[in-house]
Amino acid sequence: MRPAPTALWLRLAWALALSLGLVRPLAVAWATTPAPIYVGSWAVRVTQGYREVERLARKFGFVNLGQIFPEGQYFHLRHRGVAQQSLTPHWGHRLRLKKDPKVQWFEQQTLQRRFKRSFAEPSDPWFSKQWYMNNKVQPDLNILQVWSQGLTGQGVVVSILDDGIEKDHPDLWANYDPLASYDFNDYDPDPQPRYTPSDENRHGTRCAGEVAAIANNHFCGAGVAFNARIGGVRMLDGTITDVVEARSLSLQPQHIHIYSASWGPEDDGRTVDGPGILTREAFRLGVTKGRGGLGTLFVWASGNGGLHYDNCNCDGYTNSIHTLSVGSTTRQGRVPWYSEACASTLTTTYSSGVVTDPQIVTTDLHHQCTDRHTGTSASAPLAAGMIALALEANPFLTWRDMQHLVVRASRPAQLQAEDWRINGVGRQVSHHYGYGLLDAGLLVDMARTWLPTQPQKKCAILVVHVPTPILPRMHVKKEVSACAGHHNYIRSLEHVQVQLSLSYSRRGDLEISLTSPMGTRSTLVAIRNAVPLHAAALRDSRGHDGAALRPPGDQQRVCAAGHGGAVPG
Incomplete structure (x- = not known):
């Protein structure tokens, strides 16, 4: 039958369109699913067992390659006379196997397209600048190893407590979590920062990008946990009270x-300050009831007062047992000029040193990028992102589990300091770096197999010492039993809290240290009298080291003072 004139006209029009490239043939759509490629082997199911398969192989010219499973009725046959790769199945053998009554099932095998799931580095244009996690420094934070395992922070929520975050930033919006955000300065749900000519409220946006900047969107760089949910709490751009911090x-x-905080009392070398009553209660409730009882994770920057000989033990936020305090090192493994040394620092991540050092790449205000983020403010969010990766690997870790893991996943590496010591259990520790540079790969590997710690127990020891007279160097010794024989007997030590009350004329001249029975010496307070003090500071009874003699009998609790304001760290 000849085609109708209309059908013939449509065929000619279609052929002309193809020749001119105006349309594409439907076969192009099929190309996304490659045609099967048949090989010269078959899988067969024979109920009669090995002897029947041998008969079948001899009859049709196959080679019996044996059972597919250790036990069962499935066998692997190959035929040397069949092409090893063909676009069509072998119909002759198909008919022969189909007609044989002893063959229950058969299938000529085809090539399967399988690929190694090796990780490709993010395509973001500034990822090449993220030297601390792209193998351009050795060792780096070992982020790529974790990404190659498919861990990217999925399902983990991190909130940045700061001056707000730019929630519509191109590198943040897809990960932004409104449930993890609030504005406690203006009391509304929107944490968008307040814009000023000097862009002073850029701190929170920068910290947020380090944790969860979107990867592979061809913008800026990538966050450590680039699939984590990110929230922001605006609380530093207004009146700061104990209520604001606690909420x-x-x-x-x-x-x-995870709550990430890069702020604290002023890093001026004189201030001794910490959380108020309500904020201390917020910490307690967080670790006992947060995350369904597993405990909230509070990650804290150790402080930037190194130039003023400040000591982060005199910051009641970083020296709390409930926070995970993070210090900084430079790309060369040196102590940055702003770094504070203290016994409460647990771990270290990278930041910058002198002006010429490379700094941290992250998101910035006005939908921009920056490669000039620095200080311990930049180190803590990197650690928060790494902890998010570990939490994705094992969501059941408690707040104490995470501290154990961070200690064990931190290594001295190439970090340079004069005070590295081996403690009583064989771990190297420094007041500058804690237990060393945090390794994300090691952290995640240990998190997968970590067994939960036993419930926390507390043993309190009262020590009363009345020295007469006060000597330049005094030792106070106390034999303790760790509450042996009681229900709260301590067998494994995690934290030591010292609440020390004493009378002295100049707090800045004091150095206080704690020595363990195995000889590990921790400096609780270092001498802090190198900074001259304005006269007005002498009237502050809470927050400053006096440059002149204080009145006799001036009672102070060293490094456990009352609450004050918070400044970015």
Whole structure:
């Protein structure tokens, strides 16, 4: 039958369109699913067993390659006379096997397209500048190894407590979590920062990008946990009170897994300050009830007062047992000029040193990028992102589990300091770096197999010492039994808290240290009298080291003072 004129006209029009490239043939759509490629082997199921398969192989010219499973009725046959690769199945053998009554099932094998799931580095244009996690420094933070395992922070929620975050930033918006966000300065749900000519409220946006900047969107760089949910709490751009801090630290404790804070009391070398009553209660409730009882994870920057000989033990936020305090090192493994040394620092990540050093790449205000983020403010969010990766690997880790893991996953590496010591259990520790540079790969590997720690027990020892007279160097010794024989007997030590009350004329001249029975010496307070003090500071009874003699009998609790304001760290 000849085609109708209309059908013939449509065929000619279609052929002309193809020749001119105006349309593409439907076969192009099929190309996304490659045609099967048949090989010269078959899988067969024969109920009669090995002897029947041998008969079948001899009859049709196959080679019996044996059972597919150790036990069962499935066998592997190959035929040397069949092409090893063909676009069509072998119909002759198909008919022969189909007609044989002893063959229950058969299938000529085809090539399967399988690929190694090796990880490709993010395509973001500034990833090449992220030297601390792209193998351009050795060792780096070992982030790529974790990404190659498919861990990217999926399912983990991190909130940045700061001056707000630019929630519509091109590198943040897809990961932004409104449930992990609030504005406690203006009391509304929107944490968008307040814009000023000097862009002073860029701190939170920069910290957020380090944790969860989107990867492979061809913009800026990538966050450490680039698939984590990121929230922001605006609380540093206004009146800061104990209520504001407490509410910020207790926002959505069953939804937010990690709170990252890069602020604290002023890093001027004189201030001794810490959380107030409500904020201390927020910490306590967070670790006992947050995350369904597993405990909220509070990651804290250790402080930038190194130039003023400040000591982060005199910061009641970083020296709390409930926070995970993070210090900094330069790309060359040196102590940055701003770094504070203290016994409460647990771990270290990278930041910058002198002006010429490379700094941290992250998101910036006005939908921009920056490669000039620095200080311990930049180190803590890197650690928060790494902890998010570990939490994705094992969501059941408690707040104490994570501290154990961070200690064990931190290594001295190439970090240079004069005070590296081996403690009583054989770990190297430094007041500058804690236990060393945090290794994300090691952290995640240990997190996968970590067994939960036993419930926390507390043993309190009262020591009363009345020295007469006060000597330049005094030793106070106390034999302790760790509450042996009681229900709260301590067998494994995690934290030591010292609450020390004494009378002295100049707090800045004091150095206080704690020595363990195995000889590990921790400096609780270092001498801090190198900074001259303005006269007005002498009237501050809470926060300053006097440059002149204080009145006799001036009682102070060393490094456990009352609450004050918070400044970015």
